[in-house]
Amino acid sequence: MWVFNENEKDTIEYLVAIAMIIFGMVLCMFAFFSPPVGEIHPTILGVLGQILIFVGAVFHLNIKLKNQNNDFETRVSEMRKEIDSLKQ
DSSP, rough: OOOOOOOHHHHHHHHHHHHHHHHHHHHHEEEEEEETOOOHHHHHHHHHHHHHHHOOOOOHHHHHHHHHHHHHHHHHHHHHHHHHHHHO
16 A cells, blocks of 8 residues: 655645646547537536546645645644743
């Protein structure tokens, strides 16, 4: 089993998200140039929508979790300072 540190995990998630964006763009280009030319089938648009939702979830969750973690660390450090000031 693989164990990743925080930076490796983020890097892998971003690379997968970027690969999914590229796959979605290539899929749409192939669909656009396949018969009938100029028409993208609704199933391709559905797949592209799911890809974009996945990518958005990956990016948003990373940003949200990092912000929540920073907020939590800030609150804990403030509480420690208050406790230390009360001890003195």
